[in-house]
Amino acid sequence: MYYSLMGDFIREEVYVCQPPGFEDPDFPNRVYKVEKSNCYGLHQPRAWYETLSTYLLDNGFQRGKIDKTLFIKRHKGDILLVQVYVDDIIFGSTKKELCIAFEKLMHEKFQMSSIGELTFFLGLQVLQSQTTNALPMETQKPLLKDEDGEEVDVHMYRSMMVHLMYLTSSRPDIMFTVCLCACASYQDYALSDYARASLDRKSTTGGCQFLECRFYIYGCKKTEMGCKFHTDAKYVAASSCCG
DSSP: OEEEEEEEEOSSOOEEOOOTTOOOSSOTTOOEEOSEEOTTTTTOHHHHHHHHHHHHHHTTOEEOSSOTTEEEEEETTEEEEEEEETTEEEEEESSHHHHHHHHHHHHTTOEEEEEESOOEETTEEOOOOSSOOSSSSOSSSOOOOOTTSOOOOHHHHHHHHHHHTTGGGTOGGGHHHHHHHHGGGEEEEEEEOSSOOTTTOOOEEEEEEEETTEEEEEEEEEOSSOOSSHHHHHHHHHHHHHO
């Protein structure tokens, strides 16, 4: 199921001027005190998250150890999962009654709208099935290149991989598969100087990775080994970048 926040209670006192054309003729110099706000309008997502997380923790939820925006509640062998993304909430359970109870719990404190069954989120189109799979891919068959298969649209493939990277923070079980499929979408760049450090004559290595056209990660440090030639320094940089 999918929830969307309609308004949140702000923590600080915020005042706004009377909008042009809507001034109070009797009190033109007065200002308005804001009671509720949109998360984006006043840049209050952190205040909203603290309020929501405290409320969930007080009502029996546990925060995820890897993804801090994931909240888990267990009840007699069943589990309820709640995923928070700014002002949107995705939740699901192995028991329908837990979802109904969660909706009631949220409406007791927050003004929220229920969008219904999840079909689209963060660029991902979701199609729910009655059957489940224990693993995301076949484990007994090796992953080989299909020489006779049709060419894949590289732009669509890379776009899919970018969106799948969102899931790896809360789905460690698909980390290997996603990274394996994303290898075709990575571009790595590495560079190293030669014996630039004046004290120990070690090289400084730097590297960066791009996922599609998006800058993904960057690193720069002095190498742990000394290089005898300029070519050695280049190999060390390439090895570090691939690692």
